[in-house]
Amino acid sequence: MDHLWTPWRYGYITAGTAGQECVFCSKQQAADRDSFVVFRGEHNFIMLNLYPYNSGHVMIAPYAHIATLEQAEPATREEMMRLTARCEAALRALYKPDGVNLGMNIGACAGAGVAGHIHMHVLPRWCGDASFISVIGETRVLPEELPITWDRLKRALGE
Ligand SMILES: [Zn+2]
Incomplete structure (x- = not known):
């Protein structure tokens, strides 16, 4: 089996976890546009990953x-699973992906960037989206800026 290490994906979060505040606890306090929170439920909230895959x-x-x-x-x-399905539907409608990844990493050794605060990842996938530049150049190519994603998803989830 070949292994491909992708440390750039969560370096931003792990850098801030040693004795510092939890990003999910701090972001839920901030204004939506500053924190990129797209939806606030009764028990959970949805925010953009600031360094998205x-x-x-x-x-x-x-x-x-x-x-x-x-x-x-x-x-x-229960609400987390309902919101997961809602995100899946919103991403399908907005981005027309070929597939969707859903998942949680529980604990640092399982890959959690923020090990102390659980979170469900939902992300659209396209065939061939792990491109040459991502693999060789350690760079993600993201066609949309975060404020635009925030605006689109906030509207889609608010409906
Ligand atoms: Zn927290």
């Missing part, structure tokens, strides 16, 4: 700072 990469996180899914209240888990 692809345009449209969002994360759904509970307001509560909890490290595992089992610590979440049933209502929080």
Whole structure:
């Protein structure tokens, strides 16, 4: 099996986790346009990944700072799954992807950039989106700027 390391994807977050504030706790306090929060539910909120794998990469996180899914209240888990489906639908409608990745990394060794605060990734995928420049140049090519993604998704999720 070949291994491809992609440390640039979460370097921004892991750099800030050593004794510093949790990005999900701090972002939920900020104004939506500053924090790129696109939706606020009863128990969870949805924000753009500031260093997205692809345009449209969002994360759904509970307001509560909890490290595992089992610590979440049933209502929080249920709403998280409802919002996941809503994001999936919104991304399909807006971006017409070939596929969608949904997932959580629980714990740092499982790949969580912010290990103390669970979050569900939802991101659109296109066939061939791991392009040459991403693999060789360690650079993602993102066709859409975050404020535009924020605006489109906020409207799509608000409907
Ligand atoms: Zn937190």
